[in-house]
Amino acid sequence: MWQHRNFPLLCLFNSYAIPFLIAKFGWNDGLGGLLYAGIIRIFLFQQATNCVNSLAHWLGDQPYADTNSPRDHIFTALITFGEGYHNFHHEFPADYRNGIRWFDYDPTKWFISLASPTSIISAWLGFACHLQEFESNEVNKAIFQQKWKQMEKLKRQINWGTPLDVLPIYSWSEYEALCINHGGSKYLVCVAGVIYDVKPFVDSHPGGRTLIEAYVGKDATASFHGGVYRHSKAASNLLDNMRFGVVRGGSRVDLHQQKVRHLNGLFKSSSISANSPLLSSLDKTC
Template sequence: MSDLLQDQVVIWQHRNFPFLCLFTGYALPFLIAKFGWNDGSGGLLYAGIIRVFLFQQATNCVNSLAHWLGDQPYADATSPRDHILTALVTFGEGYHNFHHEFPTDYRNGIRWFDYDPTKWCISLWGWLGSASHLQEFEANEINKAIFQQKWKLVERLKCQINWGPAVDTLPIYSWSEYEALCINLGGSRHLVCISGVIYDVERFIESHPGGRALLVAHIGKDATASFHGGVYKHSKAASNLLDNIRFGVVRGGGQVEETH
């Protein structure tokens, strides 16, 4: 604060702050309206009392709305959030999550289009030479914080997903054992082998987009080539669907069994 304490204008304003508040907040609007169009009471009411009331509410939204509405793209250990509505209400202070995480940065909204009049003014003054040493946090550290927050969201989503039984926990079958389990070879299971993994497709037969007959025709067989483009190149969603119907794995990965 040493530079501010040496600034005579700042010191004068600090010493006369109560008088300046009353004069500029109430007396000046009254005088302008009184001598401008003979409506001093209107100036006092609308440009004075109501304006001050609304501006105080907008200012206080920084410590209320800005901690309740919006996203937390940089950190979530505390409550501040970013939202365009709060930025509009508070004249640019709505990117509060960024402000709390990177308090030394002169910006609130770091993207050029983020509504932050103060940032735009300071940038302009810097360009004109009236402001200097503008502090901006390193872009790498900002991106790191964004990544960490997104990774948290990914981890939370991952915990909500059923990924099916892990391949390394599945029972292992020889090819002949796999065939013996299949319904069209004397067994009781609707099993299909794809890339060495056995899938129980019984509950999916009737809803298979390619039709029941096509899926039944591959029971007890190696359907790897058909699944990956021989008949139809299936989507990632189709591959994901298989994860939940894993039944086992084939020793050796296919029809040619391991020999000992």
């Protein structure tokens, strides 16, 4: 083709000769046109183009994949005319777009879209057809996988407290004996069958020291979950870091219900009625 055979001359003419001639015959400043519209413009455009393989692999996020170095960033997109959404380009190279969201700065995408058969001005342009777009399901899948990987990384950095399955097991009487109000030395509170050592938090408790001390050695499940105050998720998370042990059979209420069920089972197999005064009196002592 003619333009291929004469490519070097066309580059020199369009890059330097035309700016010089326009400035020369337009306002008699050919050297100014050559310098600003020629040399400096070419220099800046070359630097912007090279940013695709430098800045676009260093600045920004990796919302689709992190196996390689390309990244997405609006600053790189502004100076490279849309090529700054480089992570998407590397992950979905068949897609004609770089920035897939409507507000992503991608002039190339906009021009190609206008030149496509679906455009209202395609009748006189007709430059582009059969534009390829990756399925949105696959794009969303990549986004989800990347976010999941980041969440797993964050999860490994968080202290979730001692796992419940490795905590020591105490009977209710053993739990009470450890507490300061029963001759022990610890500030222990039971919530939903889990024993917590709240001593580091006693002086920091928003409700005051007296309130939290009132539940030492007791079952604070109902109070913690709304009886006194419905604590936030953050409070539950903070409590997880104070795990001390678990109560055998659960909370005091659970132990009481187990004893009642046991007594009911015994009396069902005997001649004594389950609703007799004898059962009621035994129930009150459990």
